[in-house]
Amino acid sequence: MNLKDTIRTIPDFPKKGIMFRDVTTLMTNRHAFAESIIQMCKPYQKMIIDNVVGIEARGFVFGAAAAYELGAGFVPVRKKGKLPFDTYEQDYDLEYGTDTLELHADAVRAQEKILLVDDLIATGGTAEAAIKVLRRAGANIIGAAFVIDLPELGGRKRIEAMGVAVTTLVEFEGH
């Protein structure tokens, strides 16, 4: 099973010059979806992971299945305004402007062992914001797992420089 072959590339989405890596074609392939979760969880099977944290929205898909596989809970990190209870907030930079991630203030306890999951790591800006907001809650972030890495954009190094181990399943050149 070559996971990379199940990912569709859509040129010029969401704008001219971007090669968009469409992971929905991996999700809908039952063999590829199961394999991606098994590979993603493998380094963490012998640890106790308390919660898998998924970043909205595609991170919910891989993160929730990984939580189920690991016997962990699942915690969503969401765009601002979506969570109903008290939250911690963390701003992060986009190409133009900024955005905000939120975490329920009581979702993660101090020292809890967390695996962070998203579908793709590019510049690492979103993952960095998720790590910051999780650390404000006192989380012990054991690792960050992504299906797709775009290594030219430097996200892996940025997250590793924060002291978080990074695992990825598939690499694409360019951005």
Next chain:
Amino acid sequence: MNLKDTIRTIPDFPKKGIMFRDVTTLMTNRHAFAESIIQMCKPYQKMIIDNVVGIEARGFVFGAAAAYELGAGFVPVRKKGKLPFDTYEQDYDLEYGTDTLELHADAVRAQEKILLVDDLIATGGTAEAAIKVLRRAGANIIGAAFVIDLPELGGRKRIEAMGVAVTTLVEFEGH
């Protein structure tokens, strides 16, 4: 394990008079999360489900874990403008105005066996729109599974009237 006790109620969210059923407290309880997926999948374990379809965004969490448990693929139904490839669209009514769901046009093949998943069924408007867009793709919708039912709002009957079997895990009075 009483799943209902793990769901937090937040009064007056998102507006005065609404008792919001916050399912994130179920998700982050590892025992409750696993139990909810096992119960949700039980009626479908002896069938071949080709794809579990999750409705954005909390439906991704339960839908993806259910897909993994059932050995099925996962297909997202998303808010307008989020999917990168050709889509079918379906409008649906909100309290004020309308919204639109999208499905990738090639995500589901004709006659594929589908389980639709969301966290909650209230009036059933969103689920009805998801069923309509899936049927446009030729899907054979075997069932619709929700964690929470608000029976006073009539969603279950509305979906059953479309010829789709509905299963739910927990009921709350009111809305």
